[in-house]
Amino acid sequence: MVGSLVATALWAMLPAYVPNNVAVLAGGGRPIDGGRTWNEKRVLGDGKTWRGTAAGTVAGVLLAVGLNAINGPASSAIGVELPTFPYHAAFALAFGAMCGDIAASFLKRRSGRERGASFPGLDQLDFVVVALLFACLVAPGWFGEWFTLPAIAVVLVITPVLHVVTNVIAFAIGAKNEPW
Template sequence: MDLSRLSTDLLFVALITVANGAPWLLGRCFGVDQARPVDAGLRFADGRPLLGPSKTWRGLAAAMIATPIFALLMGWPVWLGLAVGGAAMIGDLLASFLKRRLGLASSTSAPGLDQIPEALLPVLVATFWLDLDWFDLGLVVWIFLIGHLLVTHLIPRLLRSDSY
């Protein structure tokens, strides 16, 4: 793999991270109590919430605003940022839907399920625009998965550790 392709892959991981991180960051700053859930509190046929209260319109808007801006800053077209942000949010909503069907509460961690749709759908959408191949696709998803797991699981545990 040449360095320019690796650079594109890493920049794309950063773009996906912005798409998935913007809603989280906004939620941390303002909370989700006042935000309107995307599913409006609806329940699926199984009686469980459709998506859950942590999937909000405000979070979707954050991703759809932050991702095109970041794409533009990287020299990529705004429409690519919109497509990636939208695909990442569809992946996030899909993961939430599946987690509710599995009986997992909102904001419950599900390693793999929390990361793969959020990375796979955007990279599939961008494959043709960025001339990505199957190796790039796998690498981007793998880097996002490992990075997300490190940031959300391992690092907080290390910071809480008494072994400084």
């Protein structure tokens, strides 16, 4: 019961987990804020680029397409019915994750944190909250089917743990400048 809840919640969140990591690998080029400042601080900073955002979003949608393709065998293997992703839900999760991360950078700059500074709590949950919000708005029927309150609770507990582990690994292999 708890196992199937964790499995479906994590599966449903995968298109939101991958975009930020792909953005780290694919990032670079023109920053979204074009170098502009607000109150003498960058609006977003050089860490939020068009290329990273687009690559991350596309990667999340492609992952959802791949997950749909293996849904049958994966569901049978673990004996749990896993969610399939309608395109609009996949896009909402992936683009929502990128927007949450961008919104967090906006808040970090407003609070005087330089690019790369940590903001505990926000760093670990920004992308999940906005991914869930976008999915809820764009695909309410699908969202309600898979993201029950217990599933959302599971996501809010497990995501920070996964985020910390992923980023420490990314830092250790040199893909990221900071371990958060």
